[in-house]
Amino acid sequence: xxxxxxxxxxFIGANFIYYELEKHCEDEIVCLDNLTYAGNLETxxxxxxxxxxxxxxxxxxxxxxxxxxxxKEQFDIVVNFAAExxxxxxxxxxxxFVRTNVVGTTTLLDACRAYGINRxxxxxxxxxxxxxxxxxxxxxxxxxxPLHTSSPYSSAKASADLFVLAYHRTYGLPVTISRCSNxxxxxxxxxxxxxxxxxxxxxxxxxxxxxxxxxxRDWLYVEDHxxxxxxxIRNGKDGEVYNIGGHNEKTNLEVVKTVLSILDKPExxxxxxxxxxxxxxxxxxxxxxxxxxxxxxxxxxxxxxxxLTVKWYLENRCWWENIINGEYKNYYxxxxxxx
Ligand code: NAD
Ligand code: TYD
Numbered sequence: 001x002x003x004x005x006x007x008x009x010x011f012i013g014a015n016f017i018y019y020e021l022e023k024h025c026e027d028e029i030v031c032l033d034n035l036t037y038a039g040n041l042e043t044x045x046x047x048x049x050x051x052x053x054x055x056x057x058x059x060x061x062x063x064x065x066x067x068x069x070x071x072k073e074q075f076d077i078v079v080n081f082a083a084e085x086x087x088x089x090x091x092x093x094x095x096x097f098v099r100t101n102v103v104g105t106t107t108l109l110d111a112c113r114a115y116g117i118n119r120x121x122x123x124x125x126x127x128x129x130x131x132x133x134x135x136x137x138x139x140x141x142x143x144x145x146p147l148h149t150s151s152p153y154s155s156a157k158a159s160a161d162l163f164v165l166a167y168h169r170t171y172g173l174p175v176t177i178s179r180c181s182n183x184x185x186x187x188x189x190x191x192x193x194x195x196x197x198x199x200x201x202x203x204x205x206x207x208x209x210x211x212x213x214x215x216x217r218d219w220l221y222v223e224d225h226x227x228x229x230x231x232x233i234r235n236g237k238d239g240e241v242y243n244i245g246g247h248n249e250k251t252n253l254e255v256v257k258t259v260l261s262i263l264d265k266p267e268x269x270x271x272x273x274x275x276x277x278x279x280x281x282x283x284x285x286x287x288x289x290x291x292x293x294x295x296x297x298x299x300x301x302x303x304x305x306x307x308l309t310v311k312w313y314l315e316n317r318c319w320w321e322n323i324i325n326g327e328y329k330n331y332y333x334x335x336x337x338x339x
Contacts, residue, residue: 003233
């Protein structure tokens with residue numbers, strides 16, 4: 001089988017490529033990525049040693065390029081990870097989120113219609129459901145929860161989901177969607193909470209916590225997300241949505257304190273800063289559908305995945321130092337300066 005992985009030079013896409021190359025050595029993996037600030041070929045350096053892997057640089061929203069590529073490559077499966085993925089960036093610059101996440105996804109769908117596909121899988125997010133109140137621990141997102149987005153990021157992701165489902169209903173395109181909770185693990189860009197805490201604490205720098213730090217996220221180790229997508233693309237049912245999560249709800253403060261304690265750094269590094277605009281309160285996934293229908297189960301808990309993640313960042317300093325010493329400095333100043 002020939003699998004096109006879009007956004008494979010980013011965090012989850014790259015982890016998925018390594019997962020597939022190891023688990024299904026018979027399959028061919030083509031990574032399609034535009035190498036934005038979040039895309040990093042260093043992340044894929046090991047994959048380049050595998051003859052089943054190839055890389056193509058290109059923009060999923062470039063219609064002529066995508067149509068030419070799909071005509072030539074005749075993919076069996078497309079897994080669409082490519083996206084602008086950071087909520088804070090979507091608040092300061094929403095336009096590129098519409099272009100990549102919405103126009104890019106519909107361009108891929110059109111190419112799949114034109115040249116045929118066995119499965120188009122859209123990697124979506126639990127953020128399309130909006131948020132849950134902090135004082136209702138009994139409430140979870142199910143696949144039936146209405147879409148009710150908060151940020152430009154989640155709105156663009158929800159729009160893409162609606163197009164994916166429309167292409168199934170209208171044209172019979174074989175699609176699936178997964179909506180996963182927050183991921184953490186190796187190769188995550190240090191704009192996201194967990195790698196940001198790790199690199200800042202390692203360097204004895206302040207840790208910016210938005211608002212009161214009481215917002216809750218449901219954390220999943222990235223490999224568990226990859227195993228879920230692997231099951232869906234092979235055994236999932238056309239037209240279906242699958243939620244992915246492992247019941248690892250933590251407040252942001254709990255996350256920060258856990259990382260500080262693993263690194264043996266003082267809690268005095270915590271600095272409260274102005275809250276994110278429209279900040280979602282709580283995300284929490286009910287994963288019962290994927291567990292019962294596809295037999296998926298996460299292998300890691302927050303307690304086992306977090307030490308592994310910290311260890312990876314400590315052993316791969318070069319990977320993140322190259323990032324934070326570049327253009328990232330301007331990003332940090334723009335987002336956090338005077339906050
Ligand atoms: P990321 O930002 O680390 O990587 C995104 C990748 O997409 C980068 O390699 C980038 O170069 C590429 N890309 C961006 N625009 C492109 C374009 N126009 N054409 C081709 N490539 C382009 O993101 P991530 O955290 O790995 O997330 C991957 C997917 O998973 C996204 O769709 C995101 O919405 C979804 N998701 C992420 C999380 C999470 O916690 N990170 C949770 C649930 C779902
Ligand atoms: P983030 O990693 O950006 O993921 P998302 O917004 O998609 O959930 O943020 C996770 C949580 O951490 C979110 O509630 C915002 C908060 N946060 C901070 O408190 N400080 C930070 O510097 C960052 C990046 C996030």
